Amino acid sequence: MSYDAGTITVLSGLEAIxxxxxxxxxxxxxxxxxxxxxxxxxxxVDEAMAGACSSIVVTLHADGSMSVEDNGRGIPTxxxxxxxxxxxEVVLTHVHxxxxxxxxxxxxxxxxxxxxxxxxxxxSAWLSMDxxxxxxxxxxxxxxxxxxxxxKVVGEEDRTGTRIHFQPDxxxxxxxxxxxSDLARRxxxxxxxxxxxxxxxxxxxxxxxxxxxxxxxxxGFVEHLNQGRSPLHKTLHLQGEADGIQVNVALQWTGSYAxxxxxxxxxxxxxxxxxxxxxxxxxxxxxxxxxxxxxRLLNAEAEEEIAGYDIREGLTCVxxxxxxxxxxxxxxxxxxxxxxxxxxxxxxxxxALTSYMNANPSIAATIVGKALEASRARAAARRASERARxxxxxxxxxxxxxxxxxxxxxxxxxxxAIWLTHEELLQTHADLTRMPSDARVLDVCCGSGVxxxxxxxxxxxxxxxxxxxxxxxxxxxxxxxxxxxxxYDLPFEDNSYDMVxxxxxxxxxxxxxxxxxxxxxxxxxxxxxxxxxxxxxSAVDAxxxxxxxxxxxxxxxxxxxQERFRSLLTNAGFEVVDEREVxxxxxxxxxxxxxxxxxxxxHEIRDLxxxxxxxxxxxxxxxxxxxxxxxxxxxxxxxxxxxxxx
Amino acid sequence: MSNxxxxxxxxxxxxxxxxxxxxxxxxxxxxFSADAQAIQLxxxxxxxxxxxxxxxxxxxxxxxxxSQQQFTHGHLDFLKRVGEPLxxxxxxxxxxxxxxxxxxxxxxAANRLEEMAKTAHAEGFPDIASWFESLSDAKRVRIQRLQxxxxxxxxxxx
Numbered sequence: 001m002s003y004d005a006g007t008i009t010v011l012s013g014l015e016a017i018x019x020x021x022x023x024x025x026x027x028x029x030x031x032x033x034x035x036x037x038x039x040x041x042x043x044x045v046d047e048a049m050a051g052a053c054s055s056i057v058v059t060l061h062a063d064g065s066m067s068v069e070d071n072g073r074g075i076p077t078x079x080x081x082x083x084x085x086x087x088x089e090v091v092l093t094h095v096h097x098x099x100x101x102x103x104x105x106x107x108x109x110x111x112x113x114x115x116x117x118x119x120x121x122x123x124s125a126w127l128s129m130d131x132x133x134x135x136x137x138x139x140x141x142x143x144x145x146x147x148x149x150x151x152k153v154v155g156e157e158d159r160t161g162t163r164i165h166f167q168p169d170x171x172x173x174x175x176x177x178x179x180x181s182d183l184a185r186r187x188x189x190x191x192x193x194x195x196x197x198x199x200x201x202x203x204x205x206x207x208x209x210x211x212x213x214x215x216x217x218x219x220g221f222v223e224h225l226n227q228g229r230s231p232l233h234k235t236l237h238l239q240g241e242a243d244g245i246q247v248n249v250a251l252q253w254t255g256s257y258a259x260x261x262x263x264x265x266x267x268x269x270x271x272x273x274x275x276x277x278x279x280x281x282x283x284x285x286x287x288x289x290x291x292x293x294x295x296r297l298l299n300a301e302a303e304e305e306i307a308g309y310d311i312r313e314g315l316t317c318v319x320x321x322x323x324x325x326x327x328x329x330x331x332x333x334x335x336x337x338x339x340x341x342x343x344x345x346x347x348x349x350x351x352a353l354t355s356y357m358n359a360n361p362s363i364a365a366t367i368v369g370k371a372l373e374a375s376r377a378r379a380a381a382r383r384a385s386e387r388a389r390x391x392x393x394x395x396x397x398x399x400x401x402x403x404x405x406x407x408x409x410x411x412x413x414x415x416x417a418i419w420l421t422h423e424e425l426l427q428t429h430a431d432l433t434r435m436p437s438d439a440r441v442l443d444v445c446c447g448s449g450v451x452x453x454x455x456x457x458x459x460x461x462x463x464x465x466x467x468x469x470x471x472x473x474x475x476x477x478x479x480x481x482x483x484x485x486x487x488y489d490l491p492f493e494d495n496s497y498d499m500v501x502x503x504x505x506x507x508x509x510x511x512x513x514x515x516x517x518x519x520x521x522x523x524x525x526x527x528x529x530x531x532x533x534x535x536x537x538s539a540v541d542a543x544x545x546x547x548x549x550x551x552x553x554x555x556x557x558x559x560x561x562q563e564r565f566r567s568l569l570t571n572a573g574f575e576v577v578d579e580r581e582v583x584x585x586x587x588x589x590x591x592x593x594x595x596x597x598x599x600x601x602x603h604e605i606r607d608l609x610x611x612x613x614x615x616x617x618x619x620x621x622x623x624x625x626x627x628x629x630x631x632x633x634x635x636x637x638x639x640x641x642x643x644x645x646x
Numbered sequence: 647m648s649n650x651x652x653x654x655x656x657x658x659x660x661x662x663x664x665x666x667x668x669x670x671x672x673x674x675x676x677x678f679s680a681d682a683q684a685i686q687l688x689x690x691x692x693x694x695x696x697x698x699x700x701x702x703x704x705x706x707x708x709x710x711x712x713s714q715q716q717f718t719h720g721h722l723d724f725l726k727r728v729g730e731p732l733x734x735x736x737x738x739x740x741x742x743x744x745x746x747x748x749x750x751x752x753x754x755a756a757n758r759l760e761e762m763a764k765t766a767h768a769e770g771f772p773d774i775a776s777w778f779e780s781l782s783d784a785k786r787v788r789i790q791r792l793q794x795x796x797x798x799x800x801x802x803x804x
Contacts, residue, residue, distance in 0.1 A: 278699040308698060510772040539783035546780050550773065557772045559780045603697040 013095035014122035014145040021172050024119050030176045031626055033168050036120045037183060040068040040164045043116060045190055045267050047072030048197045049322070053161075058187060059202040060180070067165035074133035074160045077151060086151045088131055089140060092121045093147065120166060121145045123173075127166040132159050144169065180208075182626060186269075188212045192221035193267050193320055218250040218318040225262075225316050229254035232314075232370060233363040238352040243344035246322040249280065251315065251353075253370050258593040259312045259602065264320040265328075265336050271628045274329070274336030276321045279345035281308055284315075286346075287353035292368045295361075306371045313374035313599035321345060378598035381554045401555070402467055402508075419504075420447075425532065425582050425636055426454040429501060432530050432578055432640040433458045439498035444519060445487055445505040449475030451532075452501060459499065465490070487515040492522045499523075503532040506568070507549075507558045516572040523643045529574060532582075532638040535562050541620035548608050551601040552592050562637050574641035582636040587629060606630060666728050675731040678721035685711045685718065744796040748789055755785035 017024050025035035037058070047053035053072035060066050075088040083090055095118050121127045122145040131138050137155040141148045168176070184201055191199040191212035198213040214220050219235045235252040263270045263277045270277065285308035289298070298304040321341060329335040357364035419425055429451055435441075438460035443452025446464030448471065456462055464475040464482040475482045485491040487509070500519045506512045519529055536545035539561060546559040560568065562579070569576050588609070592602045609622060609630045621633040665671050692707035722730075722737075730737040733753050735746035759782035766775035 273699075275701065278701055281699040539780075539787045542780040543777075543784050546777055550777075557776060559776045561780075561783060564779070564783075600697065604693075607693060607697065 014093065014118060017095070017119050017122040018144070018172065021123055025123065028172055028174075028176065030178055032123075033173050033176050033178045034182065034186075034626055036123060036166070036168055037066060037068070037178065038186065039116050039120050040166075041187070041190065042268065043164075044068055044070035044072060044162070045194065045197075047162075048194050049267060054196065055198045055200070056187075056190075057200045057202065058183070060178075060183075060204060061165075062204045063167070065165060065167040066178075067163055069161060069163035071159065071161040074131040075129070075162050077131060077133055077138050086138075086140075088129060088138070089147060089151055092117050092127070092129060092140075092142060093145065094118055117164065118145070120164070123169055124166040125169040125171070127164065130154075130163040130165075132157055132161045184210065185627070189221070189262075189269065190267060192216075192218060192224065192318075193264060218248060218320055221262075221318045222250040222252050222316050225260055225318075226252055226254055229256045229316070231255075232366050236353075236356060236363070238349060238356065240348050240352060242348040243340055244323065245341060245344045247345050247348045248320045248322075249317065249349060251284075251317045253314050253367055254316060256314050256593055257374075257595060257597065257599065257602075258314070258589055259309075259599055260316045261312070262318050263336075264318075265326045265341075266322055267320070269627070270328075270334065270336050271626070272329070272335035275338055275342035276319060276336050276345045279342040280317075280319050280349050281312065283346045283349035283353060284308070285311055286350045287357065288368060288371055290354060291357045291364055292371075295364075295368075297365075297368050297372070306368075306375050307600070309600040309603065310374040310378060310598075311367075311371040314370055319345075374599060377595055378600070381596060381598055419534075419584055419586065419634060419636070421450055422582075422584060425584065425638075426450060428580050428582050428636075428638045429503065429530055429532055430454045430458060432528075432580065432638060433499070434528050434577075434640070434642075435459060435498045440496075441499040441501060442492070442497045442522065443475075443479065444490070444500055444502045444515075446475045446479065446482065447471055449478035449482070451503045453478040455499075455501060487518060490518045490522050494521050495524045495527075496522045497524065497527060499528045499530070501530045504534055506531070506533065506565075507560060508553070508555045510557045512558055512568060513572065516568055516574075520572050520574065520643055525643055525645045527643045529569070529641045529643070530638065531569075531641070532636055533560055533565050534634055535560055535565060535637050537619045537635055540618075541616045544608065544612060544616045545620070548605055551605050551608075552597045554596065565637070565639065569639060569641045573643065575644055576639055576641045578640035580638045580640075582638065584634045584636065585631050586634060588632050589629060591632075665724070671725070671728055674721050674725050678718055678725065678731060681714055681717045681721065685714045688714065741796065741799045744792055744799065748792045748796065751785045751789045751792065755782045755789065759785065 021028050021032060025032040025039075041056065041058060044053060044056045047070055048056070050072075053070045055071045057069045058066065059069075075091055077086050077088050079085065080087045080090045083094075121142050124142070125144065127142045127145075129140050129142075135156055135158055136153050137157050138151050139154045140151045180203060187199045187201050191197055192214050195215050195217040196213070198211055200209070200211040202209050216223070219237050222235050223231075232253045232255060235250050237250050239246075239248045241247065261273075261277065261280075263273055263280075265274075265276060285306075288311050289305055292298045292306065293300060298306070323338065323341060325338075326336055326341070327338045329337050357367070433439075433455060437458065441452065441455055441459045441462045443449060443455075443462060443464045446452050446466050449464050452462040452464055452475070461480045464472075464479040465485050465487070466472050466475060466482065467484070467486060469484070472482045472484055483491060487505070500523055502519070506515065509515055523529060534549075536542040536559070542559060542561055546556075549559070550556045566576055566579070588605070592605055597605075606628075609624060609632075612620075612622075620635075623631050625631070688707045688711040692704045692711065695701075695704035695707060725731060726738045729735055730746050730750070733746060733749035735749045736742045737746050759778045763775045763778035763782065766772070766778060
């Protein structure tokens with residue numbers, strides 16, 4: 001390749017990408033590598049959207065390189081009119097080049113505004129491009145974005161298509177490894193978005209060869225997302241066009257509490273939503289309220305209205321819009337900013353959903369019923385914490401509030417959080433046992449009885465105590481005997497038990513000193529109290545942790561740090577003899593998907609993670625996955641305390 | 647704080663005005679406090695608007711909060727002549743500011759927040775009491791961090 005003015009331009013464009021890779025692909029970690037693969041896959045998907053491609057094969061090679069092959073039209077090889085170089089070389093070496101700039105090649109496209117393939121090329125240690133056109137296979141190889149040689153014909157074959165094989169540059173992405181399950185999920189997503197398109201993932205390292213192809217489109221996608229949930233009706237599918245924007249949306253409400261909305265623009269996922277997402281949200285709010293009002297399901301005189309976030313509770317939805325020249329926030333396209341998408345999507349969905357509800361009154365009644373239930377539950381959650389607080393001012397605690405909340409939760413108790421049945425955590429409690437093998441043990445506020453049951457092979461007998469009949473029934477299957485009663489006033493004589501065990505209860509009880517002194521009272525002198533508590537990592541993440549937990553659970557009253565919990569025990573007269581930490585990663589969606597957490601609060605909790613202060617990030621490990629899902633690393637401390645001998 | 651009554655201090659001919667103890671100092675502090683509170687309120691509103699899907703309203707709140715920042719910093723440009731308004735320490739250069747910061751956090755952690763927690767317990771708001779206690783704990787840790795930075799500035803000067 002000659003060294004001339006044209007060359008300089010080419011190189012300076014790609015050097016800029018190598019200089020600030022995060023600006024183009026988001027980060028130089030795993031997320032960045034995902035962007036490279038996505039970018040190449042997106043180019044193949046653009047061919048599929050243009051109706052020219054039916055198969056995409058993504059291969060993770062044993063040497064860490066990856067390739068994407070499609071049977072589209074093949075990148076053109078004829079000379080670029082201005083630069084006089086083969087078009088395919090220009091696409092790989094010029095920033096803002098490609099068929100997606102006002103040309104007639106594509107009506108809608110998702111590639112990174114033409115930064116696309118050249119960006120992948122610039123950030124690859126090497127890249128090899130094959131394009132099949134006009135009966136010939138053309139090939140060109142590049143090193144860090146620079147061509148090794150001119151485009152050459154390497155064979156004759158009667159097919160069309162493109163293969164991009166590249167090695168992410170270790171100088172840029174040092175140590176970053178791509179998540180295969182995440183990649184598989186993204187490919188499956190594309191297969192759902194393009195009915196009939198076959199997307200295949202081959203992993204040479206493990207021998208995995210998985211093909212995704214669906215005829216059901218986004219309706220099938222919604223039903224796939226709802227696996228394991230109980231749908232309340234058949235999936236709604238609304239499809240049409242407004243203001244030159246194609247809108248395709250599938251909706252289904254389930255008995256779950258979580259709101260799962262996936263939105264796409266030209267097949268690109270927009271994890272932070274944007275104007276299309278907001279437009280849809282408003283449309284759903286309008287349509288549901290409009291229908292409810294017209295059918296006298298709301299109190300019109302009181303101007304009753306159901307809030308959008310209550311309506312979206314339990315909604316699983318896939319929104320796919322296709323539009324020319326979309327505008328995004330940032331190069332990595334996390335949110336759509338095109339203003340006209342908002343009213344177009346809102347207008348279409350509002351009208352289409354209203355017609356659908358009018359034509360299907362029983363489904364409409366189900367949707368409105370679910371929304372009203374969410375709205376009432378939110379009001380009840382607010383009242384629960386207010387009522388417990390109010391009651392405490394004079395007498396004791398209002399047991400009705402606890403009965404209601406834990407009675408409902410008992411239905412899916414073990415599904416409501418992984419930690420409930422986590423083996424290591426249960427084992428840590430049991431391992432702290434210091435009492436003899438004939439010890440009489442009480443599991444106080446025993447819930448389903450799993451904690452007490454974990455002690456059974458080490459002690460003589462394990463009894464339980466709980467407030468709600470639902471929990472007592474569950475615990476009776478695991479424990480020797482279950483008493484009904486209240487931890488503020490234990491129905492037992494002084495010095496009755498050798499050991500008391502308890503987990504994750506005291507944070508929910510106002511004036512926790514009283515239950516702790518009750519436990520102290522019923523223990524024999526020399527007896528042991530083993531208690532596990534979820535705690536923040538330190539004083540630094542404590543205020544943030546308080547807000548997270550309070551939004552999840554309105555009955556959260558005590559944000560114990562490890563130190564404060566220890567003081568609670570020692571102030572009651574206990575001698576703390578051991579403290580063991582158990583760390584545990586959990587997807588927070590599971591944890592907040594319960595009736596006690598109103599939908600608005602779920603959003604606020606996510607926001608607390610997304611925008612956690614730096615000090616908190618350093619103190620408290622958690623991770624946000626590329627699809628926006630959050631995993632937290634819970635920190636448990638299990639305390640062992642002894643009631644001193646007289 | 648102020649020894650002034652309802653009328654502004656009268657300036658004698660040829661006398662340089664003093665901001666210390668003036669009504670104007672008091673007014674700057676009030677304006678600072680109101681504007682600083684408004685920034686936080688707008689930021690809170692912006693988050694709610696984002697969650698509810700009102701991107702335009704969210705942007706408005708965010709941009710108002712951003713400009714308002716200029717207002718509060720403008721108040722501080724004048725107030726630094728007389729000292730910061732929270733713990734009444736001198737302010738201006740980093741070393742002074744760190745000393746002021748430690749004083750502010752000590753005042754909050756050691757006195758104010760613990761008193762607030764006690765009151766909340768007494769009035770039957772255990773969750774709010776626990777919230778104040780968490781803040782008190784967090785502020786104690788901050789004091790250590792600020793003290794570390796302060797030692798760092800001494801090193802610079804040597």
